[in-house]
Amino acid sequence: MSAGLKAFLQTSGHQVEQTLKHALSDQSNAHALFAAMNYAALGPGKRLRPALVYAAARALGGKEAIALSHEAAAALECVHAYSLVHDDLPAMDDDDLRRGRPTCHIQFDQATAILAGDALQCQAFELLSASPLPAPLQIRVIGELARASGARGMVAGQAIDLAAVEQSLTLAQLKEMHRLKTGALIVASARIGALIGGANDVQLAAISRYAEAIGLAFQVQDDILDVTADTETLGKTQGADAARNKPTYVSLLGLDGARAEAQALHAEAARALNDVAAGVDTVDTRVLQQLADYIVERSH
């Protein structure tokens, strides 16, 4: 990872954690609920989605746009965190380990984990309703997040993923599942940041292509790491997807084919960033490019 990206991720990660800590400070009698929400949202993590919000906002709108992005960055992390908590439940993927720690329902209990996930999703929209953006832009951002998170976005992807266990998927079906399950929220992160930065429709379409490419690349790299990294490096059970007979890029394309796919997606992301910047001097996509580099180079 480049020194520039490392500094950017540290700053954006610190900022989103401050916003989340403030939002999740316990103000009710439901102490276990808040403890579980904090555990899920503020544990170790890459904070990739908040970083994308900030990076896209800065690329299009400079430092002023960053200052308007805190609530949106935290909202994206809340939705991501809630989805992991519910995904790990026994009735879903039944995972005991996440980012090197017991999953939320192991650390607390299933009921608390279900409720903490529910409340984190709600917290995302509460954060967005309190952002300093002009109201029409605020509404547009809320609509983007809602459409990306729900039954035609992330949740649809989770439903298709669950139905795919023990099934054979084609490569097209696998891509569609990931486009929804993880891609929709990654695309929403980049689009929301770009909207806050003042993107026009052409720039918005280009940044969506960038985010779709890195979203799929992220998943391809996940599938590669699932078979090449050990459990300690990964922070979750190594080989877990293969053990559940889940179709992966590696099972469909082989390890070399998956690596070639990651490189192709990386190239597509770079082309899309050229289109984001085309003809506009003030657009600076360097951090977005570094994020794309990191996603295909990462080892955990």
Added chain:
Amino acid sequence: MSAGLKAFLQTSGHQVEQTLKHALSDQSNAHALFAAMNYAALGPGKRLRPALVYAAARALGGKEAIALSHEAAAALECVHAYSLVHDDLPAMDDDDLRRGRPTCHIQFDQATAILAGDALQCQAFELLSASPLPAPLQIRVIGELARASGARGMVAGQAIDLAAVEQSLTLAQLKEMHRLKTGALIVASARIGALIGGANDVQLAAISRYAEAIGLAFQVQDDILDVTADTETLGKTQGADAARNKPTYVSLLGLDGARAEAQALHAEAARALNDVAAGVDTVDTRVLQQLADYIVERSH
């Protein structure tokens, strides 16, 4: 139930079902997910929260406000429906029967029920982001719903309720639990309708008192019916709360004491409605009064 209220509930119920059917028409590959969402949101139900949105909007803003309330009414029903689906899960209340039908996780499976609940919550905010209200009012409505539904509202109430099983609660603790678990969303329904109708701060405070009173009255009547009605009339297992050793108004106050409490809350609701209407000719609180009457008179 008065003929006037019956007609109002039929119209508002029909309208919210049309809005929900449109919002939940299957537009993705996740067919089981959409089937479960439709099953949960469009099964038999009182549609009390949408009715409150419409009734409060009409009381303050007349027929024009009703036309602006469809998305909000449907959003309230989505949040209510999602909360029931998750509440019924084995890790939560573990109920097999709801409104005379198998609960969502029995009809489908647990994973689908978890995801359908998640997607219904998200659908609520998607609906609100697409409402025709002026953007600043839209943002205010979204904030009201988010605060009422989340970790300082409904979800906190559910967490406190779960922790209360096998515990002895004082009457004050029981009221606080219900104020959050069911009251918060009922208050939000009335406040959101009133906001759409153009309520000023005094009217908004008065309608909140009205809704707090009928919200608690609704719960007191639920506890009374849990011991006096049979399972068939109730559409859920009779005596279920008592069997789980959950504290209820009846267990704390006795049957006569609970009935007196319901009457006192009914009187408080009527006083609050007087304050909503005070000095303003155009305010018509009749349907809201009839809703309060119905809540303490209902037999299921």
